Amino acid sequence: MTGSAQRLATGLEARPQAQHRALKRLLGRPLAVLGAIIILVFVMLALFAPQIAPYDPARTDFLAVRQAPSSTYLLGTDDVGRDVLSRVIYGSRASLVAGVLSVVIALGLGVPLGLLSGYYRGALDELIMRFTDALLSFPFLILAVALAAALGPSLQNAMIAIGIASAPTFIRLTRGQVLAIGAEEYVQAARALGVGDGRILARHVLPNALAPLLIQATLTIAQAIIAESSLSFLGLGVQPPTPSWGGMLNTAKNFMTQAPWMAIWPGLSIFVTVLAFNVFGDGLRDALDPRE
Numbered sequence: 033m034t035g036s037a038q039r040l041a042t043g044l045e046a047r048p049q050a051q052h053r054a055l056k057r058l059l060g061r062p063l064a065v066l067g068a069i070i071i072l073v074f075v076m077l078a079l080f081a082p083q084i085a086p087y088d089p090a091r092t093d094f095l096a097v098r099q100a101p102s103s104t105y106l107l108g109t110d111d112v113g114r115d116v117l118s119r120v121i122y123g124s125r126a127s128l129v130a131g132v133l134s135v136v137i138a139l140g141l142g143v144p145l146g147l148l149s150g151y152y153r154g155a156l157d158e159l160i161m162r163f164t165d166a167l168l169s170f171p172f173l174i175l176a177v178a179l180a181a182a183l184g185p186s187l188q189n190a191m192i193a194i195g196i197a198s199a200p201t202f203i204r205l206t207r208g209q210v211l212a213i214g215a216e217e218y219v220q221a222a223r224a225l226g227v228g229d230g231r232i233l234a235r236h237v238l239p240n241a242l243a244p245l246l247i248q249a250t251l252t253i254a255q256a257i258i259a260e261s262s263l264s265f266l267g268l269g270v271q272p273p274t275p276s277w278g279g280m281l282n283t284a285k286n287f288m289t290q291a292p293w294m295a296i297w298p299g300l301s302i303f304v305t306v307l308a309f310n311v312f313g314d315g316l317r318d319a320l321d322p323r324e
Contacts, residue, residue, distance in 0.1 A: 054243075057319040064315020070308035074301075078124040085118035089275045098291040108293040111283060119275040120297050126276040127305065130191050130260035130269070131253040137195025138202050139249060145199075146206025147233055151214065160203065167200040176259050180268040187260075187276075190269040194259045198252050205248055209241035216240075243320040247313055254309035261302050277302050 058064055077084060086106070093113035101108045107116040149160040167175065179193035213219060214237065222232050263269035264278030272279060277298040284295035 054319045058315055061315040061318065063311050064319070067308040067310075067312035067315065070304060071312060074124050074128060074305055074308075077121050078128050081122050081125060085115075085121045087115040087118045089114065089118045089122040090273045091115070091118075098287060098294070100291075101293055107297050108291065110280070110291070110294050111287060116280075116294060116297055119280060120277070120301055123275040123277045123280060123298060124301065124305075126187060126264070126270045126274070127257045127260055127302070130187060130194065131256040131309075134191045134194035134198060134256040134260070135249050135252050137192060138198035138252065139245070141195065141199040142202025143206050143238075143245065146203045147210055147238065149203065150207035150210025151229065151233060151237070157207075161207070164200045164203045167197070168204075170197075172197050172255070173259060173262060177263065177266065177268065180263050185268045185271060187270045187274075190260055190263045193263070194256050197259070198256065201248065201252065202245065205244060206241060209244060210237055213237050213240050247317045247320060250309055250313035250316055254306040254313070257302065257306055257309070 091114060093109065096105065096109050096113045098111055099105055099109045099113070105115050105117070107120065110116055110119070145160050145164075149157045170178075176190075176193045176197040179196055180190050183189035183193060219232060219236055222236055227235075260269055261276070261278030261281070264276040265282045266278075267282070270276035270279055280298040281295055284291070284298070287294055
């Protein structure tokens with residue numbers, strides 16, 4: 033076997049060992065594990081909302097308007113007598129779906145553009161990076177609000193807006209990883225063996241860039257959940273009567289003194305979910321750090 037082929041084989045063999053060490057380091061971080069458990073709980077709530085929620089989230093009870101938490105309504109009711117607990121449980125669906133799918137859209141846009149920009153350089157690199165810089169010149173939330181307003185109020189359009197607004201981060205991150213990985217010996221070995229550009233990108237560059245992309249995706253999901261809640265609060269996301277945490281906060285702002293529980297529970301849900309993703313993302317970053 034030639035020296036180039038040996039270096040390439042060694043790089044491929046090292047990947048499973050590195051993944052095992054990363055998993056072991058991640059499990060050794062209690063806060064990251066706790067964050068993962070909280071995320072899993074909210075995912076289960078979203079998936080099994082019809083079985084878990086005690087009431088239909090759209091069901092009104094005009095004899096229990098703004099009723100304080102009780103044995104009948106554990107988290108109280110809202111301004112038209114709807115059960116807050118049921119709406120919080122169903123609201124997790126909108127937030128998690130928006131968070132995950134927005135990041136999928138951002139990855140779908142950002143990763144291919146970043147790969148092309150970092151690998152081929154030249155005029156294509158200049159064009160993509162100037163476009164990216166133009167998007168990054170706008171604050172993330174302002175750009176998301178502007179895009180959502182242009183597309184129209186709906187959860188689908190909110191996800192598209194958040195995905196587009198998040199894409200520049202993944203473009204720059206992917207480009208940086210391609211530039212660094214492209215200089216590694218195993219990539220140079222693949223080129224020396226005559227491997228084509230497409231195969232190098234798919235087999236050697238992209239797999240080794242996945243760790244930072246995965247970490248950024250986890251942290252961006254938290255950002256996307258906040259953005260979706262903000263858009264729903266402004267009336268640009270999930271439309272009533274479909275429950276969403278941001279929409280619940282929009283309704284609750286008019287009853288902060290009479291019925292504070294209307295704001296406490298959706299607000300706490302946003303806080304806990306975002307914190308869980310951030311803590312898990314930090315633990316994942318530490319676990320995947322090659323210097324550890």
